[in-house]
Amino acid sequence: MQVTDTAAIVTGGASGLGAATAAALAKAGAKVFAFDLPSSIDAAPSVDAITYVPVDVTDAEQVRAGVEIAADAGVPLRTVVNCAGIGPSQRILGRKGPHDLAFFAKVLQVNLAGTFNVMTLAAEKIAATEPLEHDARGVVINTASVAAFDGQVGQAAYAASKGGVVGLTLPAARDLAQYGIRVLTIAPGIVETPMLATVSEEFRAGLAAGVPFPQRLGRPDEYAQLAMSLIDHDYLNGEVIRMDGALRMAPR
Numbered sequence: 001m002q003v004t005d006t007a008a009i010v011t012g013g014a015s016g017l018g019a020a021t022a023a024a025l026a027k028a029g030a031k032v033f034a035f036d037l038p039s040s041i042d043a044a045p046s047v048d049a050i051t052y053v054p055v056d057v058t059d060a061e062q063v064r065a066g067v068e069i070a071a072d073a074g075v076p077l078r079t080v081v082n083c084a085g086i087g088p089s090q091r092i093l094g095r096k097g098p099h100d101l102a103f104f105a106k107v108l109q110v111n112l113a114g115t116f117n118v119m120t121l122a123a124e125k126i127a128a129t130e131p132l133e134h135d136a137r138g139v140v141i142n143t144a145s146v147a148a149f150d151g152q153v154g155q156a157a158y159a160a161s162k163g164g165v166v167g168l169t170l171p172a173a174r175d176l177a178q179y180g181i182r183v184l185t186i187a188p189g190i191v192e193t194p195m196l197a198t199v200s201e202e203f204r205a206g207l208a209a210g211v212p213f214p215q216r217l218g219r220p221d222e223y224a225q226l227a228m229s230l231i232d233h234d235y236l237n238g239e240v241i242r243m244d245g246a247l248r249m250a251p252r
Helices: 016-027 038-042 060-071 101-127 156-179 201-209 220-232
Strands: 007-011 031-036 050-054 077-082 138-143 181-188 240-243
Touching (some): 007 016, 007 060, 007 101, 016 031, 016 077, 016 220, 031 060, 050 060, 060 077, 060 101, 077 101, 101 138, 101 181, 181 220, 220 240
Parallel strands (some): 007 031, 077 138, 138 181
């Protein structure tokens, strides 16, 4: 599917994976609507063809309003890439006691329910567009993590949320097939994002050493490159693609 002269939504679009994907879509000729929290948008660079929209992905009304803006851009809404997410950690039983239930629910609310919320409300608008060849109308790319398969110590909430995104992929693709909307998921390994900006070079080198090949951390532009490839490949649907250099995470 070509993205030129179409609209695209990227959540978490002000930084990291989302910012790289938003830039790639804009470069390819799409009108991009980057959803993110106001504090993140304030720090985002100004890029032509990217409109930043303050949206909390867990808020249905904010998402609905943001999707309306994208759908009214004067070109058809065809693409959604969900990158918004959080990655805090907490052990099921730790020194401070048992895992906090509200903390667990918050991670699932942002990473899983937020992804579902944006996908669902955007799909309604994509389904209303004129069909392309083979009745195709658009594509949704969600973001999981290798933690969905190899969750480490302290990642119960995060792994559960990303495992939910993986489990959502095929039924969502089946639900939306009648509307010509494909659904795919990317499961990144360890990527150079703002989450890693605060750790030492020594720690980052240790993370990179665990990747079989190439023995380095992934880059946000590589995620964006993969997302663009999935958008372009009309026969890929209902699949989860790992982007991790063959990494399989150790327990800790």
